[in-house]
Amino acid sequence: MKIQVNEQALTLPNSMNLEQLLKHLEKPLMGSAVAVNMQVISRSEWTQYNINEGDNISLFQAIAGG
């Protein structure tokens, strides 16, 4: 399955949900936010969202500086 993660093309070995994607990419679950096609997906919905072919996924971290 071909998707985009932070504007980089990525081929997934199998279907997976968002939480599995973060683990697959070895990204921290704490402090991370995930958006699919420019819509933020709540942390409580990561395991329910199954990634679709062509999804444009954005991963970013909370920042606190000011």
Place this chain on the structure above:
Amino acid sequence: MLSDNELLRYSRHLLLEEVSEAGQNKLKQANVLIIGMGGLGAPAALYLAAAGIGHLVLNDFDDIEVSNLQRQITYQNSDIGESKVEVTKQRLQQLNPDIKVRSINKQMPEQQLSMELTMADLVLDCTDNMATRQMINKACVDAKVPLIVGAAIRLEGQLMFFDHSQPESPCYHCLFPNSEEQTLNCSNSGIIGPVVGTIGTLQALEAIKYFVGLPSGIKNKLKLFDGKTLDWQTFAINKDTQCSVCGQV
């Protein structure tokens, strides 16, 4: 009802049909609480005072350090060791004697913050740590006070606006529910002054727009600013019905 002096001072606002005298009067009646007088709060406070926000409350508990001066443009070298809120208050009153400025030189406990929110029309979160950001968010949700959040590190900025007067509004905790630890801040990651200044300036812009009745470009949205490319990304945020802060409201 603007005085002759105010008509002159705000003449460039009055030329705009988006502001006009009606909008300037709304700014004059507005009460804004700015929490954090660092790189975000400095330009935000200056612009809101200059714009004629009638009542500004400034909160911070830090004294000015030499390492602040690289980006916190309200302060001068001679201010090192002085209280941030006291120096900012003096600076704002010199800039605009027509407005009222009050300072709170302490880390507010939840109870005091809740009390302050009963007098605030809008809050700007200009703080530098996640625990305080989560506390401010919860207090604003509970008090139904709109919140404009800015954050920046390195060459990255984040900007969002949650109108907690609307029950369907998402909140900061919907976006970042479990981020108390290991969050990046200016002390551990570094920051370039104009990046944090850009975000603080836009918090002030959104505040002015809110009071004069212009729709926000960031309501229920997260804007990410990339200081390297100057690109912006915009993400929609929906209310998380499972959110432990706003989901039960």
